[in-house]
Amino acid sequence: MKVTIKIFRYNPEQDKKFHYETYVVENAHETDRVLDLLEHVKGYNDGTLSFRRSCAHGVCGSDAMRINGHNMLACKTLVRDIGDQITVEPIMGLKVVKDLIVDMEPFFDNYKKVLPWFISDAPTPADGRERLQSPEQRARFDESTKCILCAACTTSCPSFWASDDYLGPAAFVAAHRFVFDSRDQAASERLEIVAETNGLARCHTAFNCTMACPREIQITQAIGELKMATVTGRVE
Amino acid sequence: MAKVHQFDVIVVGAGGAGLMAGLYASRGAKTAVISKLYPTRSHTGAAQGGISAALGNYEEDKPEWHTYDTVKGSDYLGDQDAIEFMCNEAIEAVLELEHMGLPFDRTPQGKISQRPFGGHTNNETGKPVRRAAHAADRTGHMILQTLYQQCLKNKVNFFDEYQVLDFLIVNGRAAGVVAIELATGELHTFHAKAVIFATGGHGRIFEVTSNAYVYTGDGAAILLRHGLPLEDMEFFQFHPTGIYKLGILITEGVRGEGGVLINGKGERFMPKYAPTVKDLASRDVVSRAIYTEIRAGNGVDGKNYVWLDARPETINKFAALDGRLNPDGTPYTITGEQVLQKLPDIIDFCRVYLGVDPITQMMPIQPTAHYTMGGIPTNKFGEVVIDDRNTVFPGLYAAGECACVSVHGANRLGTNSLLDLVVFGKHAGLKAAEYAKNADWQNLPGDADAGARSALDALRNGSGKENAFDITVEMKKVMFEDVGIYRNEKGMRAAIEKVRELKERFKHVRVADTGRIFNTELLNAWELGNMLEIAEVVAECALNRQESRGGHSREDFPERDDENWLKHTLAWHTGGKTRVEYKPVTITKYQPKKRVY
Ligand SMILES: Cc1cc2nc3c(=O)[nH]c(=O)nc-3n(C[C@H](O)[C@H](O)[C@H](O)COP(=O)(O)OP(=O)(O)OC[C@H]3O[C@@H](n4cnc5c(N)ncnc54)[C@H](O)[C@@H]3O)c2cc1C
Ligand code: SF4
Ligand code: FES
Numbered sequence: 001m002k003v004t005i006k007i008f009r010y011n012p013e014q015d016k017k018f019h020y021e022t023y024v025v026e027n028a029h030e031t032d033r034v035l036d037l038l039e040h041v042k043g044y045n046d047g048t049l050s051f052r053r054s055c056a057h058g059v060c061g062s063d064a065m066r067i068n069g070h071n072m073l074a075c076k077t078l079v080r081d082i083g084d085q086i087t088v089e090p091i092m093g094l095k096v097v098k099d100l101i102v103d104m105e106p107f108f109d110n111y112k113k114v115l116p117w118f119i120s121d122a123p124t125p126a127d128g129r130e131r132l133q134s135p136e137q138r139a140r141f142d143e144s145t146k147c148i149l150c151a152a153c154t155t156s157c158p159s160f161w162a163s164d165d166y167l168g169p170a171a172f173v174a175a176h177r178f179v180f181d182s183r184d185q186a187a188s189e190r191l192e193i194v195a196e197t198n199g200l201a202r203c204h205t206a207f208n209c210t211m212a213c214p215r216e217i218q219i220t221q222a223i224g225e226l227k228m229a230t231v232t233g234r235v236e
Numbered sequence: 237m238a239k240v241h242q243f244d245v246i247v248v249g250a251g252g253a254g255l256m257a258g259l260y261a262s263r264g265a266k267t268a269v270i271s272k273l274y275p276t277r278s279h280t281g282a283a284q285g286g287i288s289a290a291l292g293n294y295e296e297d298k299p300e301w302h303t304y305d306t307v308k309g310s311d312y313l314g315d316q317d318a319i320e321f322m323c324n325e326a327i328e329a330v331l332e333l334e335h336m337g338l339p340f341d342r343t344p345q346g347k348i349s350q351r352p353f354g355g356h357t358n359n360e361t362g363k364p365v366r367r368a369a370h371a372a373d374r375t376g377h378m379i380l381q382t383l384y385q386q387c388l389k390n391k392v393n394f395f396d397e398y399q400v401l402d403f404l405i406v407n408g409r410a411a412g413v414v415a416i417e418l419a420t421g422e423l424h425t426f427h428a429k430a431v432i433f434a435t436g437g438h439g440r441i442f443e444v445t446s447n448a449y450v451y452t453g454d455g456a457a458i459l460l461r462h463g464l465p466l467e468d469m470e471f472f473q474f475h476p477t478g479i480y481k482l483g484i485l486i487t488e489g490v491r492g493e494g495g496v497l498i499n500g501k502g503e504r505f506m507p508k509y510a511p512t513v514k515d516l517a518s519r520d521v522v523s524r525a526i527y528t529e530i531r532a533g534n535g536v537d538g539k540n541y542v543w544l545d546a547r548p549e550t551i552n553k554f555a556a557l558d559g560r561l562n563p564d565g566t567p568y569t570i571t572g573e574q575v576l577q578k579l580p581d582i583i584d585f586c587r588v589y590l591g592v593d594p595i596t597q598m599m600p601i602q603p604t605a606h607y608t609m610g611g612i613p614t615n616k617f618g619e620v621v622i623d624d625r626n627t628v629f630p631g632l633y634a635a636g637e638c639a640c641v642s643v644h645g646a647n648r649l650g651t652n653s654l655l656d657l658v659v660f661g662k663h664a665g666l667k668a669a670e671y672a673k674n675a676d677w678q679n680l681p682g683d684a685d686a687g688a689r690s691a692l693d694a695l696r697n698g699s700g701k702e703n704a705f706d707i708t709v710e711m712k713k714v715m716f717e718d719v720g721i722y723r724n725e726k727g728m729r730a731a732i733e734k735v736r737e738l739k740e741r742f743k744h745v746r747v748a749d750t751g752r753i754f755n756t757e758l759l760n761a762w763e764l765g766n767m768l769e770i771a772e773v774v775a776e777c778a779l780n781r782q783e784s785r786g787g788h789s790r791e792d793f794p795e796r797d798d799e800n801w802l803k804h805t806l807a808w809h810t811g812g813k814t815r816v817e818y819k820p821v822t823i824t825k826y827q828p829k830k831r832v833y
Contacts, residue, residue, distance in 0.1 A: 011751060011753075013751045013752065013753060031590075031591075033589075042705075042756075043705030044703070046748070047704075047749055048748055048751070048757060050754045050755075050757075052277075054273055054279070054449055055279065055448045055449075056449060057282075057585060059377065060273075060276075060281055060282070060448065061277060078589070098754045101754050108274070112388060117386060119389075128331060130335075130340075130347060131335070132347065133346050134342060135342045135346075138341065148377070184337065
């Protein structure tokens, strides 16, 4: 089948302004990923087309982009799902570096702000074995362990578009991952961080993040649980 | 002039192996980790099933059993001292991950949960043992996240999206690396006392693969160019169940839960090939069986795929026929809901990529190129060794899938790779830091980056007659067809010819992108150059080995031949020519015997 793909192009070394370029892929299949089409265009139409990718099956988080107006992973979106007229643009709210590549640093900086690492001063069990945690305690934060840091959520959020010092949903998911882990001891520190001015208060429950998440994490719910915890101080 | 940085230890790669190395090296030396991807994008994140350790959290298990299983799985080509070392360290390694906060699944008592995996057994009963510690079907993702988080916590230095292009040797010692910063196109020289390569495998040389785009064998190719050897390159693992055409992995766990393989005639065929364990035979055995079926015309619709059937009614039917029981003695049965619960990501992959719901439909699968057993030769401390006497190259280390210790020999057991990363990543980090403490700085020449610069220039100045994309496609096709699951002399000779032709044509590639910022076309072309070198060496080593062992199956030499071939291959590739030598396998406790499952 024939697929028409319109791609956002910007080369900072040549262009003053971005533009769109349209390509026709003649022998596409229904089951092709948008990523396959981009590879095809890069291989045969224009080698300068630039985008990030690695795993090609939705687990590494490299290729979040705006596809027909929605944040998705190019490797997890098939022609079958979106039809033969496709528009691809970079995710919004982060500076475009070249074509579909954006500057991810502000995103990762926000992630790092919530202390996304395990903190506990409690001595490990004397026999050297694992800390115990019941299956129920483990299930409490299961959702938020799925995050692949693709930024699809954060860059779909109007509050983040307004300013990139807003922590954003992905950082909240990272905070949730530790706050609700029964073994971790830094919940209050983290809750203080997410309760600051650039934190939870700026979430207006637009739900865009939950819609965008390719890992189907219930982000809005996780944010709600964090909000509740900042109020009650309890993290059951 | 390139920017120059100075660190005691440089780690190249930020997957499980690189992060573990970085974490440990940084405790004793000034360390930086360089990665062409953001660390969390590394391929370790794709690992599904689990990490092995004889924790014995559900039932009796011992490191000795784990050791024997790994030796047998390796078809006796693994070095037994290294295997024993790894399996003994396994318990501590997995517990350390838990102490770092890794969210393993839990047993009802709150301990780390474990599941059975192919080839891991109770050595007394021969029955499967639950040895794979897991976090749902995303264990690798959790390992990668946890190690990265620990590195952040410990303020390890990262150079993200820097691609290493060259290794620097001064006075016969490691002296650093040269890397390109993707965002600016600038070359950076990293002056170091010790360098650890942890760059992953090279599965992208094959057409159908479970491997990421970035699996282009960079580290191995860079060292090969500097006249260092690679070990056991003919050994590559083809996983039996990849999604048809796409190669995306469907974990062994599906068959563990009772799924079966069905040919185009609707027959369950594994009992013909492995009468005892049937669909749960080791990976090399199952992949060969699938291909034998396809070649006999038993593929689906005459095509090169078969079915993996995990519909509850099928599972229950064959479980009853096989007399499979639950631990409490009741007949084994499963519901659609339970399948969904145990394999969430797999179900998601099938729905997204195939439009198939595995609960009600069969999955089209074919073997997929999966794991690089061969690689940069090291000893069990991660030190790179460069000849048949295991002479150490001062200051150079390797760990993870790019390395060949060798603990996987001719066939890796599932869940042993994640273990390998953690154990040998740690030891490489420790050794490198210790070495750096005592070693002197080697003076770098003024033009340290000349090699990298000229490699990139060559790609910009080709005649432009050839297209890199075409060359990639042709290489992958010939490697998959002729140096794939089944190999014979005629096919491999043709493949070697073809790869050499492609290497010639590659000289005529010209990169169209003349820019500096994120010139991905240039770097992809450079990676293709690596893959072509690696592909040639793989094919030549395979042609040389006149026997069948583990993942290496010769139609013209179908038997294992311990008398002549119980030895490791070492291959050098200089001036366009491959030279092959051999080195003995270390055998301690387990004498080779016939491998039956
Ligand atoms: C789908 C799948 C499922 C798997 N499941 C399991 C499992 O259940 N259990 C198990 O034990 N094993 C499993 N494996 C195997 C295991 O995941 C891999 O062998 C292992 O993760 C490799 O880790 P690594 O640290 O060596 O490399 P990687 O994690 O791939 O890291 C390589 C690193 O090197 C960097 N790099 C590469 N080249 C350069 C360069 N030129 N310059 C700078 N940086 C560079 C990359 O950016 C990356 O950070 C699976 C593999 C796949 C593909
Ligand atoms: S929460 Fe979902 S959308 Fe957001 S970064 Fe994580 S995986 Fe991506
Ligand atoms: S390429 Fe890894 S998520 Fe798309």
